[in-house]
Amino acid sequence: MDAAGRFLARTRFGTRESNSPQATIVRIIEAIRAIEGETAQPIQAIGIGCTGPVDPLTGVIGAVDLLPGWQGTPLVEILAEAFHVPAAIENDADAGALGEWQLWRDDRFLFVSVGTGIGAGLILNGTISRGVDGSHPELGHHTIDASGPPCYCGARGCWESLASGTAMARHFGEGATPAEEIFARARRGDAEARQAVERQAYYLGLGVANLMTILCPGRIVLGGGVLESADLLMDGIQTVIQNQCGLVPTHRMDVAVSKLGSDAVLAGAARLAVNAWQQQEAS
Numbered sequence: 337m338d339a340a341g342r343f344l345a346r347t348r349f350g351t352r353e354s355n356s357p358q359a360t361i362v363r364i365i366e367a368i369r370a371i372e373g374e375t376a377q378p379i380q381a382i383g384i385g386c387t388g389p390v391d392p393l394t395g396v397i398g399a400v401d402l403l404p405g406w407q408g409t410p411l412v413e414i415l416a417e418a419f420h421v422p423a424a425i426e427n428d429a430d431a432g433a434l435g436e437w438q439l440w441r442d443d444r445f446l447f448v449s450v451g452t453g454i455g456a457g458l459i460l461n462g463t464i465s466r467g468v469d470g471s472h473p474e475l476g477h478h479t480i481d482a483s484g485p486p487c488y489c490g491a492r493g494c495w496e497s498l499a500s501g502t503a504m505a506r507h508f509g510e511g512a513t514p515a516e517e518i519f520a521r522a523r524r525g526d527a528e529a530r531q532a533v534e535r536q537a538y539y540l541g542l543g544v545a546n547l548m549t550i551l552c553p554g555r556i557v558l559g560g561g562v563l564e565s566a567d568l569l570m571d572g573i574q575t576v577i578q579n580q581c582g583l584v585p586t587h588r589m590d591v592a593v594s595k596l597g598s599d600a601v602l603a604g605a606a607r608l609a610v611n612a613w614q615q616q617e618a619s
């Protein structure tokens with residue numbers, strides 16, 4: 337991506353076949369070199385959006401479930417040294433939030449990504465809002481129903497356990513029909529699937545309503561794979577918000593659907609790179 341936010345080239349590869357961090361890092365470096373060749377432009381900075389926990393202050397990967405063996409890997413330092421450029425990393429929900437924020441620019445901006453899990457990032461005055469020691473507040477894991485299903489976060493009935501695409505599929509049964517298949521069936525008029533979509537909108541709405549009451553953002557943007565069927569969900573979500581948020585000015589809080597879709601994290605990572613480059617130039 338260039339400094340104006342235009343995508344110049346893209347590439348992708350899976351990480352499963354090369355599980356070790358060392359082998360994967362070699363592939364990442366090769367991929368970046370290939371991009372340099374393709375665009376005939378030297379890389380000037382590197383931004384990374386990664387499933388958490390990651391430490392944005394040190395650039396070190398934490399105990400990420402999906403990346404066994406990576407804990408303690410100083411990915412930012414490794415890539416910065418390999419290319420002699422500044423680099424930065426954020427939790428993918430925060431990167432997605434930053435990417436999407438660039439298109440909206442609200443002072444209090446909340447991004448929620450609903451896919452296999454639920455991740456969310458809050459952008460205040462253009463800056464990612466962090467917790468203590470740079471930690472990432474896990475808004476997708478606040479409890480909605482204490483008698484709900486157990487989650488790996490330790491809670492029962494947290495938002496992710498009830499309203500993620502995975503939760504939707506699990507609840508539907510029939511050998512865990514994927515969420516997109518449930519939406520497709522609902523579109524064809526399948527009564528059971530329609531009920532599942534209604535339930536999904538309800539639980540999504542509860543979490544959104546809680547965040548509106550707690551944070552009063554000027555805008556909430558909903559993204560991720562599940563929101564590709566936003567047309568089937570938004571009315572239900574709005575109904576819950578109207579029923580739940582009696583004490584805050586919901587008419588001043590716009591709830592919108594992501595404009596970037598699956599490119600949000602990529603766009604945010606590119607913004608991190610630009611920020612890292614600007615910081616280096618300024619120092």
Ligand SMILES: [Zn+2]
Nearest residue numbers: 477487489494
């Ligand atoms: Zn949870």
